Amino acid sequence: MIVVGVDPGLTRCGVGVISLEENTTPSRAPKFVRAQVLTTSPRFTHEDRLMQLDDKLCALFGAFRSHEQVVVAIERPFFTKHNPNTAMGTAQVMGLVMVQSRRKSYRVEHFTPSQVKTSVTGNGRAHKQQVVNAVSILLGLNSGILAPPDAFDALAVALTCTNRGVGVVSATSINKLENAETRAQRMWKDAVRGVSNKPVRM
Amino acid sequence: MIVVGVDPGLTRCGVGVISLEENTTPSRAPKFVRAQVLTTSPRFTHEDRLMQLDDKLCALFGAFRSHEQVVVAIERPFFTKHNPNTAMGTAQVMGLVMVQSRRKSYRVEHFTPSQVKTSVTGNGRAHKQQVVNAVSILLGLNSGILAPPDAFDALAVALTCTNRGVGVVSATSINKLENAETRAQRMWKDAVRGVSNKPVRM
Numbered sequence: 001m002i003v004v005g006v007d008p009g010l011t012r013c014g015v016g017v018i019s020l021e022e023n024t025t026p027s028r029a030p031k032f033v034r035a036q037v038l039t040t041s042p043r044f045t046h047e048d049r050l051m052q053l054d055d056k057l058c059a060l061f062g063a064f065r066s067h068e069q070v071v072v073a074i075e076r077p078f079f080t081k082h083n084p085n086t087a088m089g090t091a092q093v094m095g096l097v098m099v100q101s102r103r104k105s106y107r108v109e110h111f112t113p114s115q116v117k118t119s120v121t122g123n124g125r126a127h128k129q130q131v132v133n134a135v136s137i138l139l140g141l142n143s144g145i146l147a148p149p150d151a152f153d154a155l156a157v158a159l160t161c162t163n164r165g166v167g168v169v170s171a172t173s174i175n176k177l178e179n180a181e182t183r184a185q186r187m188w189k190d191a192v193r194g195v196s197n198k199p200v201r202m
Numbered sequence: 203m204i205v206v207g208v209d210p211g212l213t214r215c216g217v218g219v220i221s222l223e224e225n226t227t228p229s230r231a232p233k234f235v236r237a238q239v240l241t242t243s244p245r246f247t248h249e250d251r252l253m254q255l256d257d258k259l260c261a262l263f264g265a266f267r268s269h270e271q272v273v274v275a276i277e278r279p280f281f282t283k284h285n286p287n288t289a290m291g292t293a294q295v296m297g298l299v300m301v302q303s304r305r306k307s308y309r310v311e312h313f314t315p316s317q318v319k320t321s322v323t324g325n326g327r328a329h330k331q332q333v334v335n336a337v338s339i340l341l342g343l344n345s346g347i348l349a350p351p352d353a354f355d356a357l358a359v360a361l362t363c364t365n366r367g368v369g370v371v372s373a374t375s376i377n378k379l380e381n382a383e384t385r386a387q388r389m390w391k392d393a394v395r396g397v398s399n400k401p402v403r404m
Contacts (some may be wrong), residue, residue, distance in 0.1 A: 047300035047310045054301050079286050088281065091290045092297025098249035099256050108249045143203065 001069045002033070002108075004060075006097050007135030007150050008074060009110045010089035012050055013038040015060060018139065018158045021092030026030045030162050032139040035151035050092055064104075072101040073161035075116060075153065111160050116153070118158035131156050203271045204235070206262075206308075207360030208299050209352050212251055212274060213293035214390050215240040216352030217262060220341065220360045232364050234341040237353035252294055266306075267348045274303040275311045275363035277318060277355065318355070321362035333358050 001021075007014035018035040023150040038056045040049035066069055074094055076079055079087035100107050118135040130151045136142070203223075209216035219235040240258045242251035266272055274307055276296055281289040305308050316326040322336040334354045338344070 045310075047304045047314055050297055050303050052303040052384065077282075079290065084281050088293045088296075089288075091293035092300075094290075095294025095297045098294075100250050101251050102253040108247075 001071070002064060002162050003030070003158040004070060005091075005154040005156065005161065006072060006074045006094075007157060008077075008090050008093040008097060008154040009150070010040060010046075010053065010086075010093055011042065011151050012148070013053060013056075013093055014148065014152075014154035016151055016153075016155030016158045018155065018162065020162055028198070030139060030159060035155055035159045037148040047090070050096065053093060054096045054100070057096060059099055061106070062115065070104070070106040071109060071161060072106050073096065073157045074098070075157045076112055078112045078113070090096050100170045102160075109164075110190060111157055111162050116156050116160045119163045120156045128152075135159065203273070205232070205360040205363050206272060206274045206356065207353040207356040208274060208276045208296075209359060210279075210292050210295040210299060211287075211352065212242060212248075212255065212295055212351050213244065214350070215255060215258075215295055216289060216350065216353075216354075216356035218353055218357030218360045220357065220364065222364055232341065232361060234357070237350075237357055239350040239352045248291070252298065256298045256302070257296060259298060263302055263306050263308070271365060272303075272306070274299065274308050275313060275359045276300070277359045278312045278314055280315070293300060302391060311363050311366075313359055318358050318362045322358045323363045330354075337361065346392040348389065 003018050003020065005014075005016040005018070007016075014037050016035045018030040019033050020030050038053060038060070040052050042049075044052065046167065074097055076094070077087075077090060079091070091108075098108055109184060111119075117126040118124040120126075121136065123130070123131050126134075135152050135155045135177070139155065203221065205220050205222065207216075207218040207220070209218075216237070216239050218237045220234050221233075221235050240255060242254050246254065262271075268340040274365040276298070276299055279289075279292060281293070299340070300310055313321075319333060320326040322328075322333045322340065325332070328336075335358045337354050341357065
C-alpha cells in the first residue's frame with residue numbers, strides 16, 4: 001500500500017510517498033519511497049500554473065501501478081483573512097489533488113497542520129526542525145538527504161495517515177477509521193482513564 | 203465568439219453563455235445562448251463533488267465547436283474569515299474552471315462582484331433583483347424565463363466581460379485589454395476630465 005502525503009501550494013507543492021506492506025501488524029515500519037516538490041513559476045498566469053501543476057500531479061499518480069492501493073493524505077492549512085491570495089491558490093491545488101485522486105479511485109484523507117505535528121512529534125506546535133528530525137527518525141533517513149522542507153512536511157502528512165491506522169486495515173473496514181486517533185490522542189485518553197477508573201454508563 | 207460567465211460554487215455553480223458576432227462594431231448587442239446551474243449534492247464527499255463538477259464542466263466546454271473562440275469569465279468572490287469552508291469550495295471550483303479552460307486554450311478573465319454589478323447596473327452595490335432586471339434588459343430576456351438567480355449572476359459576469367471590450371478585438375490584440383475599463387469607470391474618468399481640462403504631464 002502506498003500513502004502519498006501532500007503539502008499543497010501553488011509555488012511549491014510538497015509530495016512525500018511512503019509504502020506499507022499489506023496484511024502485516026500495525027507495528028510495522030513505513031518505508032520511504034520518495035519525496036519531491038512540484039513547482040510552478042510566477043512568470044506564468046495563475047491559471048496556467050494550475051494547469052502545469054495538474055499535469056505534474058497526473059504524471060505523479062500515473063507512475064503508480066494500477067493494482068496498487070493508494071491513499072492520498074492532504075494537509076489542510078488554516079486560512080485567515082491575512083493571506084487570501086495564498087489561501088486561494090493553496091485551496092485550488094488541494095482541489096486538483098482531490099479530483100486527480102478520485103479519478104484514480106484513491107481514498108483521500110485530510111489532516112490539519114496541528115494533527116500532523118502532533119502525530120509525528122507529539123507536540124501540535126512543533127517547529128519545522130522538530131518535524132524534520134521526527135520524520136528522519138521515523139523513516140530512517142539521514143536528515144541531510146532531502147533538502148526541501150516542503151518534502152518533509154509532505155512525508156509528515158503521509159506518516160500521520162499511517163499513524164492514524166489507515167494503512168493497517170482492509171479496504172472494506174476503512175470507513176471505521178474516520179474517527180481513528182493519533183498516538184498522542186490515545187496517550188491522553190489512557191492518562192485520563194488512569195485518573196478515573198469508575199465504570200461509565202453508556 | 204462565445205463568452206462563458208461563471209459564478210463558482212460547490213453546491214450551485216452558475217453558468218451563463220452569451221455570443222458575440224466577430225468583426226463587428228463595439229455597439230453590437232450580445233446574444234443569450236443559455237444559462238444553467240451545475241449542482242452537486244452534499245450527500246457525497248467533498249472530493250467526489252469536485253470530481254462531479256469537473257465532469258460537468260468538461261461536458262459544458264466539450265459542447266463548443268473546436269474552431270470557436272471562447273473566453274471564460276469567472277466571478278472572484280471576496281473571502282473572509284467568516285466563511286472559510288464555503289470559500290475553500292468556491293476557490294476549488296474556480297481552480298477547476300481555470301484548468302479546464304486552459305486545457306481548451308480558452309482565455310480566462312476574472313471579475314469581482316463589485317465590477318460585475320457596476321458593469322451591468324452602474325452601481326457596485328446593486329441588489330440581486332437589480333442585476334436580474336439589468337441582465338434581462340441587456341439580453342432581451344423575459345425575466346420570468348430563467349429562474350435560478352445564480353444563472354443571472356453568471357450571465358452578468360459574461361456581460362461584464364463583453365462590456366470591458368474583450369469581445370470586440372482580435373485575439374492578437376487581446377492582451378491590450380488587461381486594463382480595459384467598464385462603462386462606469388469611463389464615465390467617472392470623463393466626468394473628472396470635464397472638471398479639470400488642464401494638460402497633464404505624463
